[in-house]
Amino acid sequence: MTHVETPELATVPGQRAVTPEAAAEAYFAAWNAHDGAAVAALVTGTYVDPTLPGPIAGDDLVAYVDGLCAAFPDLAFVPEPPLVDGSTVVGRWRMTGTNDGAPLPGAPAPTGGRIDLAGLDVVTTRDGQVVDVVGYFDQKAFVEQLGLQAIIAPADTWPVSFGVATRLDIGHLTPPGAISFTWIETNPDEVGELQQRTQEILTALASDPAFIGFRGASIGDRHATLTFWTSPEAAAAALARNRPHDEAMSRMWQDGLGHRGFTSIWQPYKVNQQFGSCTDCSAYVPIPAGAATVACECGGEVAVASYV
Numbered sequence: 001m002t003h004v005e006t007p008e009l010a011t012v013p014g015q016r017a018v019t020p021e022a023a024a025e026a027y028f029a030a031w032n033a034h035d036g037a038a039v040a041a042l043v044t045g046t047y048v049d050p051t052l053p054g055p056i057a058g059d060d061l062v063a064y065v066d067g068l069c070a071a072f073p074d075l076a077f078v079p080e081p082p083l084v085d086g087s088t089v090v091g092r093w094r095m096t097g098t099n100d101g102a103p104l105p106g107a108p109a110p111t112g113g114r115i116d117l118a119g120l121d122v123v124t125t126r127d128g129q130v131v132d133v134v135g136y137f138d139q140k141a142f143v144e145q146l147g148l149q150a151i152i153a154p155a156d157t158w159p160v161s162f163g164v165a166t167r168l169d170i171g172h173l174t175p176p177g178a179i180s181f182t183w184i185e186t187n188p189d190e191v192g193e194l195q196q197r198t199q200e201i202l203t204a205l206a207s208d209p210a211f212i213g214f215r216g217a218s219i220g221d222r223h224a225t226l227t228f229w230t231s232p233e234a235a236a237a238a239l240a241r242n243r244p245h246d247e248a249m250s251r252m253w254q255d256g257l258g259h260r261g262f263t264s265i266w267q268p269y270k271v272n273q274q275f276g277s278c279t280d281c282s283a284y285v286p287i288p289a290g291a292a293t294v295a296c297e298c299g300g301e302v303a304v305a306s307y308v
Contacts, residue, residue, distance in 0.1 A: 096114070
């Protein structure tokens, strides 16, 4: 198999391959040439790997290859000697590249992280042509090398759905006097923008004296937020002077970000005391609002924690 140093030097053979190994070599050359159309033309059946929900072909395969190459402009598959069994070729490789191009699906921006991991493609051929390709690589290692987290959640079972959560805790120890609750439903291609705008809003709020903290959750296409404030009036005033928030609302109302949503500010009906476990005797100790620490009956001390 020919080693391709850079995508610019890669060429895709123009003639039909005549052996299984030559067919696989042409397939890898098309990937290293960053040519999604050539990859799709060579695969007469389907392609699948761990990042896909199922096999793809044709235009979907073109878009997949082009999207990955856009995210990793220097993407390269460094081949190792293949294993050939009749019409099947096991092509072993190392995938390298830097995510400094387009954002990955669901990410607000490129991570700047670099991948370098081993994998293989099982290439099934017939009459010297690629039929099906099944790719294998460590998806957890892939995302972690990019500085992301691989989160495992249970499968959804009606009426319970699972997702991912976000917490912003700036160490504010004041009990919440108000909570703003919002949610928005978006299309998959809007998630990155929503995450970026949320980050900009929270960055601007972090220094506001009315802001206590934030919790967010994304489950399916619905993205919900709970923002904690010192009072309803302070919450309304803080949001009114938050430019990123104004821009996000304008984007939603004027340009149609998302397709359904809800906003609100709630005032607590009842606020109980926080309680903590004494490290000396393990007894629960109630902590009055406004207290930084409280003494346990055993003489130990319990400190208040953030309410977020």
